[in-house]
Amino acid sequence: MAESVDSVRCPVCSGDFDSSGINAHLDLCLLNRAGEDEVRETGPPAKKSRINVPPESGDGTGTQSKARPSAPVFSVFNTRSKVPAQADRESLTCKRPGTDGEATPTPEPSSGRPDGGAAERRSNGTPVGALLNTTKPLADRLRPSALEEYFGQNKVVGEQTLLRALLNSQDIPSLILWGPPGCGKTTLAHIIASASKKTTTRFVTLSATSASTSEVREVIKQAQNELRLCRRRTILFIDEIHRFNKSQQDTFLPHVECGTITLMGATTENPSFQVNSALLSRCRVLVLEKLSVEAMTSILRRAVGILGLRVLPDKDLEESCSPTAEQSSEPQVCIEQNALDTIAHLCDGDARAALNGLQLAVQACVAKATASGPRPPQCILVQEEHVKEGLQRSHILYDKAGEEHYNCISALHKSMRGSDENAALYWLGRMLEGGEDPLYVARRLVRFSSEDVGLADPAALPQAVSAFQACHFIGMPECEVILAQCVVYLARAPKSVEVYKAYNGVKACLRSHKGPLPSVPLHLRNAPTRLMKDLGYAKDYKYNPAFKGPVDQSYLPEELRGINFFTWKPSDL
Structure with a gap:
């Protein structure tokens, strides 16, 4: 039968469709969302598509669809980021209705929130304990899906910023998101995913902690097919991109250069040291700052609002926590305002730690109240001591192998050089309390005693060497006072860089000498x-x-x- 003038053949399922509806069909066909009533077959059975499609949950809570096994890498909202093995790809491959397989049923519409509709379920009377007693961390379930709910990074995504203009124009360049843990790097990638037009852009996510070079090449190959067949760009999000070695990072170079993929990487390490310079030159680096206390307060307020917790003022707690007339049979969970303020101050700008600490504190209080007897109290109060237990960890951001390591030792060195003993003690404490090796600090003090004190106080060098030997003998935490004594001595000592400058002159003379020495x-x-x-x-x-x-x-x-x-x-x- 001759094809009509206005019909177009689908390159995936070989079906004939009206030209006005081919784009919508391609989206459904490639994403394996079409039911049997949305595809009419006119030709011989098409070959199975090799484009893997992530099954989505129908209720937004992370439960997988029964029609398909666990999801591969192709949804940025999916927590499983590894490409399936070859044996699993057959069952995950798109199948056209009329062949031996079934089409994946269309999932039920969700609430549109990344938490899977937590607020709606809470408003329908779901106990807060049921919302919190899940395997999925609270920080991931309450991840914002719009810039209006994204707090603390106005310098990057504010109204007049370049990124906001690019998001509005749907023209996303290759980006490297650099910032401390919990500042919103992955969340920003999720927001970009939800803000992009699905008909012209697809998002793929990989984690450098588990992905291999072969998996990256598989994703790039599928991106080439998408661009050639459907004219859809692929934005590839790589979490912890600094965990890829140099050869793995080189895999992206030609494809970022020619526009096959738009690369978006997230890293906690300085990209100047951890990302290939060739790849870095093709990406725009966005520096995300540590979240302020005000931003953390806004994030926590949004969380307690979605969970339906009742925030109580610090005074008259017993009266405020009294049962209300409209209270249901379920116990009401209340939290002190002082407890929220404590979380905002102790989490050190890490939203993930703050939300998960809140979750742990509420879980502990609900479990304790439930186990107290057959009739739990009508009001379960979460107090400051509960959230402190939930945040039982060192909240000092310090990476012994990363940039913060060098930043702190530089601050210590410059504080002693400036004879500021208080600042020197502070930076010493930041390093030791963050887990720094005391012998490393002692070695730097030995160097300082000769470089900056020098001949102005010849006794400084024996003092520093003795401090190093004492630290080697007794270790932490006893040696911390020894290091503190040495730091104060060097900060108070007179300074002279005479020897240091003279020897640098010798080296410069040797390097600049022309001809044979x-x-x-x-x-x-x-x-x-x-x-x-x-x-x-x-x-x-x-x-x-x-x-x-x-x-x-x-x-x-x-x-x-x-x-x-x-x-x-x-x-x-």
């Missing part, structure tokens, strides 16, 4: 053999102890005679 003068050479004496070695050398007073004798080569490295400049050559 000058020979050692003959009178300064030793002459242990007759041949060497016959050649003039040690001839006319004046033995200083044999003379009274100064000896007129040159000790530098002829080319450098008269130079003074304590006042020397490279321009003097």
